[in-house]
Amino acid sequence: MDISVAKAVVFTGAGTTLAVARRFTEACALPSLVTDITPLSAGVPTFCAHDLAVFAIPSYGGRVPAPAAEKLARMPLVDGVPAVLLVTYGNRAVDDTFAELADIVSARGFVPVGGAAVVAHHSLMVDVAKGRPDAEDLAVVDALAADVCARLAEVPSAADAALTEIPGNRPYRAFGGVAFHAAADPQTCTRCGVCASVCPTGAIDPADPASTDCDRCVTCLRCVSACPEGVRFVDGGEALVAARAAFAERCAPRQPSYRI
Template sequence: MEIKRVHALVFSGAGTTTAVARRFCESFAKASNQLGMPVEVEVDDITPAASAVPAIGANELVVVAVPSYGGRVPAPVASRLSKLGHVGTPAIMLVTYGNRAVDDTFIELADTLESKGMVPVGGAAVVAHHSLMTNVAQGRPDQDDLSVVDELARQVSSKLAHAACARDARLGSVPGGRPYREFGGVPFKPRTDEELCVRCGTCVVQCPVCAIDAEDPTKTDADACISCMRCIDVCPRGAREIGGGLALGAARKAFAVKCAKRQKSYLL
């Protein structure tokens, strides 16, 4: 089948998942060019709550890239993808994880895509620096991790070039189970240094769940917040940080011990 555009839709708190998605798109474009089938590349950030998921046309490969939160797809992603769909469109699943496990992330994402008529044809789990437990998986994805992304791009490019339609290239199996793993979020939430905050509203616009008060950005709805670290990453003044004190320090220490063994990035 002919692919004219590779189109990435990315949910990314601290930006690492975006970097992985861009790497795949660049590698896929390179591999396709070598096969004599040049493609365009488009990367859309669907993290902010007001994000509009663009229409997907024929002859596109859709890449959905998400971090694994507690072994699940981030809660806002399903609503972002609710209007997505072009029956028979091939889709790639990229999942980043912080050196623990992806649990049911892939099967949940595959179910979401297939409910919109899309066909998962490939995927990869990529270890990335943990955005909350920041002492875990530091420096990742590294070159070994990115080589897995490159290999996925090469394999999918070749597979689609020799397939009559996406169904011919469909993944044979997707890891995970149903019902999906329960995940109730984490107790650590961002807080604001009111002396540094200039109320610019950047965090308000970028928050994926509208948890930050538009009238007073120093206030965060802890129940709505999903601790994605987006507000911390985008704040131009460095006025936001994760709260938790000694409890957060203890959690990071315990998590680092639990996840001390280097996990690998891998293809589905």
């Protein structure tokens, strides 16, 4: 089948998932469009028959991040557009993320034809997977791009290149969020509003950006990475220090990036 454009849809907090998506589209050697759907106001691009859709998301507790799932579930229906599933994870596991993502996009008419789990520096447990994705991880992304493009060039439709097995369980594992959330120092916050503009859930009031609605916050930490003054942080104190130490010990062995 003829593929003319690689269109990536990305949900990203600290930016590593975005970097992985860009690496994939570049490796495809096709014209590309990368759309960051993380901010609440951002929309999902439209797709047509000659597009290769790339859905890139981080695994949150083994699941698709809720704000991403909600947006993707509202995408206009398509008819057999091939899709690649890119899942980044913080050196623990992806659990049911692939299954959930495949179910969401398949329900909109996309056909999963390839995917990869790519280890990336954990945005919350910051001592885990430092420096990743590294060259070994990115080689997996490059190989996936080459394989998907080659297979699609040899078949008349995405259905002929569809994945036959997608890892994960149904029902998906329960995920109740995390106990730690982003906050800001009200004494140094300049009220510029950048954090509010990039938040995926509206957890930050543009009129009072030094505050965070913890009931809405999904701890993506996009606001922390986007703050131009560097005054946003994860609020957790000694409990966060202990959680990071325990997680780092449990997830110390290097986990691989791999294709599905």
